Amino acid sequence: MSRRLDKMVVKSALYMSGDIDPSVPRPPPSKAESAGRHYLMAEDPRLKPMPKAPTLIDFFRYRFGPAAHLLQSARLALKNGLDEKVVLACLLHDIAVFGLIRADHGYWGAQLIEPYVDEEVSWAVRAHQALRFYPDASVGYEYPEAYLRMFGSDYAPDPYIDAEYQRARDHRWYMTARLVTLNDLYAFEPGVVVDIEDFTDIIGRNFKQPKEGLGMDNTSASHMWRTIIAPTKFL
Secondary structure (H helix, E strand, O other): OHHHHOEEOOOOHHHHEOOEOOOOOOOOOOHHHHOOOEEOOOOOOOOOOOOOOOOHHHHHHHOOOOOHHHHHHHHHHHHOOOOHHHHHHHHHOOHHHHHOOOOOHHHHHHHHHOOOOOHHHHHHHHHHHHHOOOOEOOOOEOOOHHHHHHHOOOOOOOHHHHHHHHHHHOOOOHHHHHHHHHHHHOOOOOOOOOOHHHHHHHHHHHOOOOOOOOOOOOOOOHHHHHHHHOOOOOO
16 A cells, blocks of 8 residues: 555756756666656645645645745735735735745746736736835835845845836836835734735735636646646656
């Protein structure tokens, strides 16, 4: 029985890149290693199973956790009396970090949600990635002290980030994205517990949940949601 349950999980090149050089050939598993075993072509049994028609809240429960930072950020925006679009953007601004990939997370996160939210929300999620590196005295946003510790005092954003910031400064939704960075900066409070259920109504009004379930519908982002559901699927 244990042999039948023993599946072969093969990590993608992206998953391993950095720990190893993906351009260097790697030997395939030997016949002895693979005898009687099958490659995993379903959800990873080590992860909590997802419902057949998963909702955004299901992803928070089973794939984005712990997502205290996102929940605190949305709570802070709500507490500050901001528009529901800003609250939703705060709730979703780092979902790529929590569920998919850290690099260029604003772009990935925006792509994930574009079919389901108002364009202003996805734009703000994309733009916050660049804006967070640039202060704005008009709203009291300063360059995060944490970035000095994390990246060093000599760090400068890549040219594409600076170009994105310059474009965003004159955009009609600039302040939406700026408010995301502002409510992002102060959403790391230890001991503050927020439940995703607190945002059920806001999600219901502002997130177009497909009846088939995220990943099961036919949109430009469906494959990304399916990857989060089953990240170790062989093909």
